[in-house]
Amino acid sequence: xxxxxxxxxFYRTGFYRRFPDFFIKFKRLxxxxxxxxxxxxxxxxxxxxKNFLVEDRIEAGCDEAGRGPLAGPVFAAAVIMPADFHHPLxxxxxxxxxxxxxxxxPIIEAExxxxxxxxxxxxxxxxxxxxxxSIAGMQRAVMQLKTLPEHLLIDxxxxxxxxxxxxxxxxxxSSGKISDGIDGTGSLHGTGDGNPAQTPAENECTAxxxxxxxxxxxxIVKGDAKFTSIAAASVxxxxxxxxxxxxxxxxxxxxxWEHNMGYPTKEHIDALIRLGPTPQxxxxxxxxxxxxxxx
Numbered sequence: 574x575x576x577x578x579x580x581x582x583f584y585r586t587g588f589y590r591r592f593p594d595f596f597i598k599f600k601r602l603x604x605x606x607x608x609x610x611x612x613x614x615x616x617x618x619x620x621x622x623k624n625f626l627v628e629d630r631i632e633a634g635c636d637e638a639g640r641g642p643l644a645g646p647v648f649a650a651a652v653i654m655p656a657d658f659h660h661p662l663x664x665x666x667x668x669x670x671x672x673x674x675x676x677x678x679p680i681i682e683a684e685x686x687x688x689x690x691x692x693x694x695x696x697x698x699x700x701x702x703x704x705x706x707s708i709a710g711m712q713r714a715v716m717q718l719k720t721l722p723e724h725l726l727i728d729x730x731x732x733x734x735x736x737x738x739x740x741x742x743x744x745x746x747s748s749g750k751i752s753d754g755i756d757g758t759g760s761l762h763g764t765g766d767g768n769p770a771q772t773p774a775e776n777e778c779t780a781x782x783x784x785x786x787x788x789x790x791x792x793i794v795k796g797d798a799k800f801t802s803i804a805a806a807s808v809x810x811x812x813x814x815x816x817x818x819x820x821x822x823x824x825x826x827x828x829x830w831e832h833n834m835g836y837p838t839k840e841h842i843d844a845l846i847r848l849g850p851t852p853q854x855x856x857x858x859x860x861x862x863x864x865x866x867x868x
Contacts, residue, residue: 622663622801624656626726626791633687633722634802635711638666638810640703642835643845644828644854645821646692647703648814649710650806651718651725653686658801665797666807671815678812681805688763688805689717690813699857701741704731709738714806716785725790728803732792735782825851 625632637649660680662673669677682688691714698706712735715722725732793799797807815834822830827848829840835853837860850856 622659622804623799624654624658624801626793626800627724630723631720632724632726632802633715633718634726634728634796634800634804634806635715636728636797636803636806636810637707637710638807638814639835640707641837642855643837643841643858643860644695644830644835644851645814645818646694647698647707647710648690648692648810648817649707649714650688650690650809650813651711651714651722652681652688652802652805652809653718653720653722654681654802654805655684655686658684663801663804663808665795665804666811668798669808674808674812677805677808681808682763685763685805687718687720688809689714690809691717692814692817695853695855697742698855702857703855705733705738705741708733709742712738712782712785715788721784722788725788726796726800726803727790727792728796728807730792730794732790735785739782821853825853 631653633651633653635649635651637647639645639647660677662669662677666674691710693701693706693710693713697709701709708731711727711732715725716735793803796803798804818830818834821835822828828835828844828851829838833841835841842860845854850859
């Protein structure tokens with residue numbers, strides 16, 4: 574706010590007309606100062622993230638990354654954080670720099686009581702729709718936790734029973750294709766020592782959903798900017814997905830996934846027109862202007 578007042582006074586007094594070159598440089602300097610002040614202010618705000626909604630309950634925060642891209646899986650994470658965890662960088666992952674997210678990822682993995690990261694493939698997104706696929710990812714991440722949560726914090730305003738989502742995915746359950754790590758249809762979980770635990774067997778990954786239907790949950794709009802566990806889940810989902818998209822970019826060059834992460838940038842759309850879709854593209858996400866030519 575103080576920077577806006579300074580600029581307003583410069584405009585009001587006509588200073589910018591008398592010294593235009595100086596004013597342009599000074600304005601740029603103010604923008605730089607404002608940027609770094611925002612970082613400091615954000616850091617102060619981030620310590621105000623709430624550590625729990627319901628006291629004395631084992632709460633798992635859940636969030637996803639990758640709902641909007643044209644290509645690649647959607648990733649989801651569930652995280653149980655210590656009740657006293659704080660970090661000045663932690664916030665909604667979309668509001669953080671890539672560098673800050675990469676700094677936080679190993680910290681979250683080491684400090685978390687438990688965490689799990691799961692991906693849902695583009696093929697299953699097309700079958701279930703992106704909302705159900707995102708919910709399925711969060712639920713599968715919860716089911717990967719060895720500790721049964723007593724309360725779930727869900728980022729957003731929509732959630733559905735575990736049994737309902739499981740029934741939708743009964744014919745295309747990507748979480749049944751278990752791998753030793755994230756491969757677009759796999760899962761990863763850890764226990765707070767910074768190292769992923771052994772990926773469980775298939776029957777463990779498809780635990781009876783009714784057990785989880787009894788877990789109470791709360792949907793929190795913009796929860797990743799309000800609760801520590803959701804913010805941590807947001808960081809893990811985002812960093813794991815970005816890492817995976819960079820690997821896919823090497824397999825499918827030309828689409829710019831190493832930096833656009835599958836989102837509908839001009840570069841990505843131009844490549845779609847030029848090269849056509851890949852198996853990693855979401856057929857249900859095609860743009861109207863491309864309908865006659867693609868999918």
